[in-house]
Amino acid sequence: xxxxxxxxIIKEILARYxxxxxxxxxxxxxxxxxxxxxxxxxxxxxSVAQGELSVLSQELLLRPDFLELVEKAKDQELNEYERxxxxxxxxxxxxxxxxxxxxxxxxxxxxxxxxxxxxEAKAKDDFSKFEPWLDKIIDLAKRAADYLxxxxxxxxxxxxxxxxxxxxxxxxxxxxxxxxxxxxxLDRILEEGKVPREHPLEKEKYExxxxxxxxxxxxxxxxxxxxVRARIDVxxxxxxxxxxxxxxRITTRYEGFDFRRTVLSTxxxxxxxxxxxxxxxxxxxxxxxxxxxxxxxxSQSRFWENIIGRSREFVELLYPVLKENLPFMDKYTPxxxxxxxxxxxxxxxxTEADVVTYNFHIILxxxxxxxxxxxxxxxxxxxxxxxxxxxxxxGIRPKTYVEGILQDxxxxxxxIGYFPTYSIGTILAAQLYYHMKKDLDVETKIAEGDxxxxxxxxxxxxxxxxxxxxPKELLKKAIGEEMDAEYFIRWVRERYL
Amino acid sequence: xxxxxxxxIIKEILARYxxxxxxxxxxxxxxxxxxxxxxxxxxxxxSVAQGELSVLSQELLLRPDFLELVEKAKDQELNEYERxxxxxxxxxxxxxxxxxxxxxxxxxxxxxxxxxxxxEAKAKDDFSKFEPWLDKIIDLAKRAADYLxxxxxxxxxxxxxxxxxxxxxxxxxxxxxxxxxxxxxLDRILEEGKVPREHPLEKEKYExxxxxxxxxxxxxxxxxxxxVRARIDVxxxxxxxxxxxxxxRITTRYEGFDFRRTVLSTxxxxxxxxxxxxxxxxxxxxxxxxxxxxxxxxSQSRFWENIIGRSREFVELLYPVLKENLPFMDKYTPxxxxxxxxxxxxxxxxTEADVVTYNFHIILxxxxxxxxxxxxxxxxxxxxxxxxxxxxxxGIRPKTYVEGILQDxxxxxxxIGYFPTYSIGTILAAQLYYHMKKDLDVETKIAEGDxxxxxxxxxxxxxxxxxxxxPKELLKKAIGEEMDAEYFIRWVRERYL
Numbered sequence: 001x002x003x004x005x006x007x008x009i010i011k012e013i014l015a016r017y018x019x020x021x022x023x024x025x026x027x028x029x030x031x032x033x034x035x036x037x038x039x040x041x042x043x044x045x046x047s048v049a050q051g052e053l054s055v056l057s058q059e060l061l062l063r064p065d066f067l068e069l070v071e072k073a074k075d076q077e078l079n080e081y082e083r084x085x086x087x088x089x090x091x092x093x094x095x096x097x098x099x100x101x102x103x104x105x106x107x108x109x110x111x112x113x114x115x116x117x118x119x120e121a122k123a124k125d126d127f128s129k130f131e132p133w134l135d136k137i138i139d140l141a142k143r144a145a146d147y148l149x150x151x152x153x154x155x156x157x158x159x160x161x162x163x164x165x166x167x168x169x170x171x172x173x174x175x176x177x178x179x180x181x182x183x184x185x186l187d188r189i190l191e192e193g194k195v196p197r198e199h200p201l202e203k204e205k206y207e208x209x210x211x212x213x214x215x216x217x218x219x220x221x222x223x224x225x226x227x228v229r230a231r232i233d234v235x236x237x238x239x240x241x242x243x244x245x246x247x248x249r250i251t252t253r254y255e256g257f258d259f260r261r262t263v264l265s266t267x268x269x270x271x272x273x274x275x276x277x278x279x280x281x282x283x284x285x286x287x288x289x290x291x292x293x294x295x296x297x298x299s300q301s302r303f304w305e306n307i308i309g310r311s312r313e314f315v316e317l318l319y320p321v322l323k324e325n326l327p328f329m330d331k332y333t334p335x336x337x338x339x340x341x342x343x344x345x346x347x348x349x350x351t352e353a354d355v356v357t358y359n360f361h362i363i364l365x366x367x368x369x370x371x372x373x374x375x376x377x378x379x380x381x382x383x384x385x386x387x388x389x390x391x392x393x394x395g396i397r398p399k400t401y402v403e404g405i406l407q408d409x410x411x412x413x414x415x416i417g418y419f420p421t422y423s424i425g426t427i428l429a430a431q432l433y434y435h436m437k438k439d440l441d442v443e444t445k446i447a448e449g450d451x452x453x454x455x456x457x458x459x460x461x462x463x464x465x466x467x468x469x470x471p472k473e474l475l476k477k478a479i480g481e482e483m484d485a486e487y488f489i490r491w492v493r494e495r496y497l
Numbered sequence: 498x499x500x501x502x503x504x505x506i507i508k509e510i511l512a513r514y515x516x517x518x519x520x521x522x523x524x525x526x527x528x529x530x531x532x533x534x535x536x537x538x539x540x541x542x543x544s545v546a547q548g549e550l551s552v553l554s555q556e557l558l559l560r561p562d563f564l565e566l567v568e569k570a571k572d573q574e575l576n577e578y579e580r581x582x583x584x585x586x587x588x589x590x591x592x593x594x595x596x597x598x599x600x601x602x603x604x605x606x607x608x609x610x611x612x613x614x615x616x617e618a619k620a621k622d623d624f625s626k627f628e629p630w631l632d633k634i635i636d637l638a639k640r641a642a643d644y645l646x647x648x649x650x651x652x653x654x655x656x657x658x659x660x661x662x663x664x665x666x667x668x669x670x671x672x673x674x675x676x677x678x679x680x681x682x683l684d685r686i687l688e689e690g691k692v693p694r695e696h697p698l699e700k701e702k703y704e705x706x707x708x709x710x711x712x713x714x715x716x717x718x719x720x721x722x723x724x725v726r727a728r729i730d731v732x733x734x735x736x737x738x739x740x741x742x743x744x745x746r747i748t749t750r751y752e753g754f755d756f757r758r759t760v761l762s763t764x765x766x767x768x769x770x771x772x773x774x775x776x777x778x779x780x781x782x783x784x785x786x787x788x789x790x791x792x793x794x795x796s797q798s799r800f801w802e803n804i805i806g807r808s809r810e811f812v813e814l815l816y817p818v819l820k821e822n823l824p825f826m827d828k829y830t831p832x833x834x835x836x837x838x839x840x841x842x843x844x845x846x847x848t849e850a851d852v853v854t855y856n857f858h859i860i861l862x863x864x865x866x867x868x869x870x871x872x873x874x875x876x877x878x879x880x881x882x883x884x885x886x887x888x889x890x891x892g893i894r895p896k897t898y899v900e901g902i903l904q905d906x907x908x909x910x911x912x913i914g915y916f917p918t919y920s921i922g923t924i925l926a927a928q929l930y931y932h933m934k935k936d937l938d939v940e941t942k943i944a945e946g947d948x949x950x951x952x953x954x955x956x957x958x959x960x961x962x963x964x965x966x967x968p969k970e971l972l973k974k975a976i977g978e979e980m981d982a983e984y985f986i987r988w989v990r991e992r993y994l
Contacts, residue, residue: 018545018549019549019552019553021546021549022545022546022547022548022549022550022553023523023550023553025527025542025543025546026520026523026524026526026527026546026550027523029523029526029527029530030522030523030526033526033530037728038744039722039723039724039725039726039727039728039743039744040724040725041722041725041726041743041744042726042740042741042743042744044743045522045740045741045742045743045744045781045782046522046740046741046744048515048519048782049518049519049522049523050519051519052515052516052518052519053519053520053523055516056516056519056520225536225538226536227536227537228536228537228538229536229538229539230536231534231536243539243542243543244539244542244543245542246536246538246539246541246542247535247536247538247539247542247543284542285542285545
């Protein structure tokens with residue numbers, strides 16, 4: 001395989017970068033092991049190891065001779081791969097350098113304590129235990145925005161951390177449209193009553209081995225290279241991690257009831273994993289290997305989960321396998337399973353929300369986060385604002401904090417500006433789908449169980465480019481346009497009405 | 498918990514050492530994952546990561562400011578813990594500094610290729626494929642000894658790498674005694690014919706789940722903290738690894754027949770694990786946490802395997818559990834199982850050897866290694882020397898290379914001087930046993946399934962001291978004497994005659 005890196009300075013940068021890559025590889029393995037295998041008292045030593053490696057990695061990135069090489073590379077004539085290397089490194093360096101070490105220490109101390117306080121508050125449904133910590137988190141977020149700098153508003157700085165190049169105005173435009181057009185659609189779906197709000201399959205219990213077989217069947221059908229370049233394990237919260245291009249691991253969960261959850265989790269994580277598995281192998285050990293952003297990554301998982309996993313064709317393909325493994329399936333038709341996979345029900349908990357109501361949960365959080373940063377609102381006022389917004393958007397009002405503001409761990413972790421990437425994923429998944437349909441008959445391929453053309457399309461348009469282009473540019477190259485919520489609205493209309 | 502480290506320079510050393518510790522922690526996790534979980538194509542990225550981390554760790558250890566601190570510490574008034582820290586670091590630094598980087602590169606290239614050649618040679622039973630590589634390995638071993646320096650003979654330098662402070666003359670003394678006294682014992686055992694050379698239980702087949710239950714029962718009985726500070730998994734070759742004091746993992750294997758192998762492997766690895774689990778917690782993150790040497794470590798695993806696992810009392814304790822889980826057990830009495838666990842049969846393969854013949858396999862390898870280094874013998878002469886020695890010691894002559902010189906991977910890995918540590922383990926296990934018997938009634942405790950007093954004794958005498966004393970000094974403190982093969986010979990006599 002011929003190297004795509006010709007420039008001598010880039011070659012020198014990549015030779016030195018291997019060490020930083022190796023630490024990242026180790027950190028991924030440590031993180032995966034922590035969730036999947038680690039005996040519980042291992043946590044103290046594991047945390048110290050992770051902390052030390054993270055500081056070490058930053059120090060290597062900020063070594064003066066390395067910085068000098070990156071600066072030098074900017075003046076060189078580079079190909080697109082080499083430019084990608086410089087852009088990604090430059091961005092990482094800029095972000096790390098933005099924060100003084102004392103600030104990073106403060107963040108890690110406050111978020112560690114805030115997470116504990118949040119856990120206690122959630123266990124007792126007592127917001128007052130978390131409130132002072134949330135105020136501290138808001139203060140840290142504001143200071144982080146100031147350190148990073150921004151053009152229009154502080155939220156821009158945080159958003160950019162999670163989705164390179166995305167601005168608050170992009171989100172506002174997208175969410176305004178969603179709210180205006182999706183709300184009437186949701187009302188119509190609920191009024192018409194063809195789509196169920198409850199389903200007896202939610203209550204059916206299963207043995208773990210039954211669903212393990214179903215999930216394995218699905219992954220084999222999708223061509224997931226189990227044992228060769230991939231694994232599936234079990235963890236409390238399903239996730240995907242990549243140790244490189246040739247070792248990508250997903251997890252799922254088995255709750256013993258409501259089997260849709262394990263199936264759709266597995267398919268969701270497969271979508272993330274495929275993005276990593278279909279990288280250009282020549283990017284191995286470099287900073288341009290791997291998905292470019294959270295939003296683009298989520299578009300891949302949502303594509304497989306929503307567009308494929310919840311489709312009528314997929315449900316029909318899967319039905320015989322379900323029937324073979326789930327004894328209760330005798331009582332249900334493929335149509336029952338399809339409706340069960342596509343229920344719509346306004347509910348309090350984001351992580352359990354259906355495809356249609358999901359975005360309203362994100363709109364709510366985006367609004368609250370933005371006023372935290374821009375309008376000096378205090379934590380004590382947030383539960384009421386949450387509940388009002390929930391009532392306005394979904395017509396339901398939480399009766400407890402756990403059903404409302406205490407449900408997510410993100411703020412306790414200090415992750416303000418993260419939530420919008422979930423919506424980007426949902427919206428882009430639909431947008432990619434309509435573009436894919438121009439090139440291939442997606443439904444027929446799903447019905448035939450022939451996923452290769454779909455995978456190849458995603459590889460050519462998105463996966464193989466790794467992180468060489470920033471997200472907006474990647475989209476332009478892939479589908480010739482910017483992110484547009486219109487496609488998602490169309491998809492909801494076609495699927496549900 | 499009060500810190501045992503008071504000296505300011507030592508504190509500074511340990512603060513910096515945390516980073517080296519963290520890399521070691523990561524390397525252990527990477528190594529464990531490679532054997533237990535890794536999808537097969539993950540190997541290339543994993544190897545690169547391991548290589549980079551290993552170089553990084555050495556660089557951190559050799560940083561001038563770190564070396565200076567260690568030098569400075571030597572002049573300080575230190576307590577025994579602090580002196581241990583300096584001794585362990587000084588030794589690591591001395592060993593790393595002894596070898597020029599080009600030499601280390603040569604070693605890693607030659608051993609990588611030699612390992613491949615050995616695999617091929619073994620698969621085809623063709624020594625000529627490995628012969629030129631073995632000559633290179635011998636040459637590297639000689640040069641390594643020269644770099645390290647030695648007082649009496651080159652073999653001393655290599656031996657010391659694996660067992661700090663051990664000298665060739667110690668081994669010669671020990672092996673001379675063993676050969677002289679154990680050989681007639683072996684002949685008597687075989688002549689008397691009370692101890693079986695073959696047993697029908699060797700052929701009985703089992704389902705993996707049956708033996709998983711038995712192994713779990715044993716580990717629970719021993720108080721192995723599964724899920725809390727420990728795990729057991731499956732790998733091709735059983736091993737123990739420690740990620741710290743609070744996360745120690747063992748593996749076992751299930752071959753589906755000859756169930757003694759999985760039981761005794763599990764018990765063996767438990768012995769290694771216990772050494773790590775019973776470290777003084779105040780040693781966490783420091784270079785004095787963890788077993789002091791391979792030989793002492795092996796004494797712990799052999800103690801549990803030979804002294805406990807193969808004892809009549811343990812077999813009787815285990816018998817009802819075997820009967821409950823192994824359907825074929827109805828045909829056998831506890832006495833049958835005891836004899837099966839204690840068979841003696843001269844055979845070709847070291848890893849399958851019984852307790853009595855095992856040491857002869859090591860004596861053979863030691864002799865060959867020593868003449869490789871001291872007498873300039875070439876690889877081509879070694880198979881014949883091997884076979885002659887095998888005939889002299891055990892009265893059998895290999896008919897293939899695989900039954901003879903090609904059976905072990907150690908030389909291909911460049912590990913010359915390693916084998917004697919296996920015998921040290923066997924010998925010390927018996928020695929510790931007779932000392933333990935002075936303090937407690939070991940057999941009664943085993944019969945009662947009360948392993949706590951045994952664990953406590955090992956903890957007080959050996960485990961809690963980590964690496965603060967070199968092996969010989971540790972033994973002196975623990976049992977008031979040096980290693981002595983007499984105890985092992987006595988143990989063989991008492992058990993088998």
